[in-house]
Amino acid sequence: MAELRRSSRLKSTSQTHNEDSQDEKENTMKSAVPRPPAKRQKRATRTTSGPTPRRGQGKLRMLPEMPLDILFEIFGHLLPLDLLRLAWTTKSLRRILMRRSARSVWIHTLANVPGLPECPPDLTEPQFSRLAFDPHCHYCGAPNIWNIAWVLRVRVCVKCQKKRFVYAYSGLWSLPVKVIGEAAYYLKGIVATRKGKNEMIFPTEDVDDFLKQAVPLLGDQEAFDQFLAQRKAICEPEYEFAERCYEWMEKTRADEIRRESEIQLGRKQAIAAELYGLGYGADVFYLLHYQPLVFLEHPLVNKSQALTNRIWNNIKEPLIQLMQETRVERLRFERMKVLMKREKLVKKLLEDFAMTRPTDEALPGPADVCQMVPFKEIIERPVEEKIKKRHFRSAVAELPRLCQEWRDRINGKLLSMVPVVARPGGDNHSSSDVQEDHSTEAFSRLDLATTYFRCTKCDSSITYPRILHHACMTELDYAGKNYNPDDEDAYALCRRAIQLGHEPWDYDGRQVSFDVEASEVARRFVETCGRDPDTTTRKHMDDTNSRFRCTGYKPGGSNSDLVMTWQVAISHEMIYREIERPLTWTCLDESQIALAKSTELVTDPRNLVRQLACTWTCCQCPHSRYNWSALQTHLFASHDVFLGVEGSDYVIHPDTPPMFHSLPMQFLATSGNLAITELQVPV
Numbered sequence: 001m002a003e004l005r006r007s008s009r010l011k012s013t014s015q016t017h018n019e020d021s022q023d024e025k026e027n028t029m030k031s032a033v034p035r036p037p038a039k040r041q042k043r044a045t046r047t048t049s050g051p052t053p054r055r056g057q058g059k060l061r062m063l064p065e066m067p068l069d070i071l072f073e074i075f076g077h078l079l080p081l082d083l084l085r086l087a088w089t090t091k092s093l094r095r096i097l098m099r100r101s102a103r104s105v106w107i108h109t110l111a112n113v114p115g116l117p118e119c120p121p122d123l124t125e126p127q128f129s130r131l132a133f134d135p136h137c138h139y140c141g142a143p144n145i146w147n148i149a150w151v152l153r154v155r156v157c158v159k160c161q162k163k164r165f166v167y168a169y170s171g172l173w174s175l176p177v178k179v180i181g182e183a184a185y186y187l188k189g190i191v192a193t194r195k196g197k198n199e200m201i202f203p204t205e206d207v208d209d210f211l212k213q214a215v216p217l218l219g220d221q222e223a224f225d226q227f228l229a230q231r232k233a234i235c236e237p238e239y240e241f242a243e244r245c246y247e248w249m250e251k252t253r254a255d256e257i258r259r260e261s262e263i264q265l266g267r268k269q270a271i272a273a274e275l276y277g278l279g280y281g282a283d284v285f286y287l288l289h290y291q292p293l294v295f296l297e298h299p300l301v302n303k304s305q306a307l308t309n310r311i312w313n314n315i316k317e318p319l320i321q322l323m324q325e326t327r328v329e330r331l332r333f334e335r336m337k338v339l340m341k342r343e344k345l346v347k348k349l350l351e352d353f354a355m356t357r358p359t360d361e362a363l364p365g366p367a368d369v370c371q372m373v374p375f376k377e378i379i380e381r382p383v384e385e386k387i388k389k390r391h392f393r394s395a396v397a398e399l400p401r402l403c404q405e406w407r408d409r410i411n412g413k414l415l416s417m418v419p420v421v422a423r424p425g426g427d428n429h430s431s432s433d434v435q436e437d438h439s440t441e442a443f444s445r446l447d448l449a450t451t452y453f454r455c456t457k458c459d460s461s462i463t464y465p466r467i468l469h470h471a472c473m474t475e476l477d478y479a480g481k482n483y484n485p486d487d488e489d490a491y492a493l494c495r496r497a498i499q500l501g502h503e504p505w506d507y508d509g510r511q512v513s514f515d516v517e518a519s520e521v522a523r524r525f526v527e528t529c530g531r532d533p534d535t536t537t538r539k540h541m542d543d544t545n546s547r548f549r550c551t552g553y554k555p556g557g558s559n560s561d562l563v564m565t566w567q568v569a570i571s572h573e574m575i576y577r578e579i580e581r582p583l584t585w586t587c588l589d590e591s592q593i594a595l596a597k598s599t600e601l602v603t604d605p606r607n608l609v610r611q612l613a614c615t616w617t618c619c620q621c622p623h624s625r626y627n628w629s630a631l632q633t634h635l636f637a638s639h640d641v642f643l644g645v646e647g648s649d650y651v652i653h654p655d656t657p658p659m660f661h662s663l664p665m666q667f668l669a670t671s672g673n674l675a676i677t678e679l680q681v682p683v
Helices: 008-030 068-075 080-087 091-097 100-111 125-133 158-164 177-181 204-217 221-277 281-290 292-296 309-354 366-370 373-379 389-397 399-415 440-447 488-500 516-528 538-543 566-578 590-597 607-613 628-639
Strands: 165-167 190-194 197-203 453-455 460-462 512-514 547-550 560-565 585-587 616-618 650-652 665-670 673-676
Touching: 068 091, 068 100, 080 091, 080 100, 080 125, 091 100, 100 125, 158 165, 165 190, 165 204, 197 204, 204 221, 221 281, 221 292, 221 309, 281 292, 281 309, 309 366, 309 373, 309 389, 309 488, 366 373, 366 399, 366 488, 373 389, 389 399, 399 440, 460 566, 516 566, 516 585, 538 566, 547 566, 547 590, 560 566, 616 628
Parallel strands: none
Antiparallel strands: 165 197, 190 197, 453 460, 453 512, 547 560, 547 585, 560 665, 616 650, 665 673
């Protein structure tokens, strides 16, 4: 068998070691005082049976004894930072790698880095490797420092930058301003940010040396210029080299980001494929489509580490739990989509039903109809069942009865807000304080001229039955409501209401309240007409054709007064109460009423303002709601009617405020009588 090859450089070391050992033995033998015996070390008693584990330390202790050509061949395949760390492990490896004969190894390791500029002549290969790859400050040794001053051949942290560097204007103030501005041409420095601006900073020692050479030459311009030219010739190549290094760093960082992105993408795809294989494909698709960040930004998914079988086994359980939670949410979402599709069908059926009902009849909105038992039972059938219009035939046949029940329920809710006794200074008791009474006599209190409600959303006084038609009662309220996503019913209702464009009537119970102030104002007007406010209805007041004259407000500072109907007068009074401006009212006699009524014509020039202020309904499309411009477009596009006639082609929507039905008339007071002045809308 051939003898194994051994390193010849170790022979002399071995001989010297043997001679030293022999001398030590001889000295020990000649010593008169014997050494004390070494104490026996205690060893821990093994508590488990089995073979003694092999030591893992020192397996590479024989590495420095290998032949150099083999070592250099192995080390030549490393990267510069790996070789640096290897040289820092033991003294023997450091002696091998830091000698000049190992330069070829460092050259090979630097060549393993693509695009790295060549080592500059003023640095050795180990120094250049440390500068380019070791992330420690060259001054204080702080870790994770990525600010490389290539032109200065150092890495510098922020603290050392403040201590050891100075700005040009601070250190070179004794030189001409032009030289200070062009300091980067003559000194090696780096860019630093101060107060949002990038400025050059230079090592304090270099600045001091520069001043020692430059200041004595200030009196000799030719010598000074020659000195600056020499400094510029020294610095220019350094800055060019630094520029190449910065370009390499940017390209390297871009490549690292690209590689990390590819690894992350591969990991995400691999995890998705594993979950698909476990039967969670639909759940992964749901997350990626509706909540992509939940999956893509998950700590176990968004990692720059390739997925292996071992890693998958470690992270599988929490991801499966996530998929199970997602499945519950997905099934809930898919059911909601089916319910929303069915409710959209109910909305269309309700629109067809509304076409057959009178314009002034109060009808529930689609959100209310979908909550009615006959419709709700069909809507909430299993999602696998295909629901068509024919499934709702029986429910649609019951709509007249259901609408009446809905009105009775809303009337009962409103009735509970109306005081039984509504006299000033009296004890006002609401219907909720007494036994609930939904009789016709009880509901008649809603028709009283003194019954007013207040919408908390638009803050306006509203009569009955206008409150049933009022848009705010079913308008979506994104700001005022806080639907809890954890409450499945409330959350589903919110999503479905958004799809329908309506909420159930006064869903949260906070949209409407009894308007005590408007009721007291109405009571005063009814009493002025000589009627009992506890029994007089709005119809009775309309039949009296009463007109009221406002003498507390002069439009535009003129000597004229306003004359208006009783409902317009109440609205007028409520508006001016808000600005704390008192008004005085007088009830007109029969002759003055006849004069006022004669001017309230459809051809009144004020009719344009009335048209723009009112909400309108097309007579051929009952329960529609348009402003004036949209109404004219609808009439022409849908019914081939140009302009149209009020009463036959369109009517005022029941939700229009009373003050827009008949605008106030402006009259001039002369000799106690009313004389018609120029007809105009008061400001």
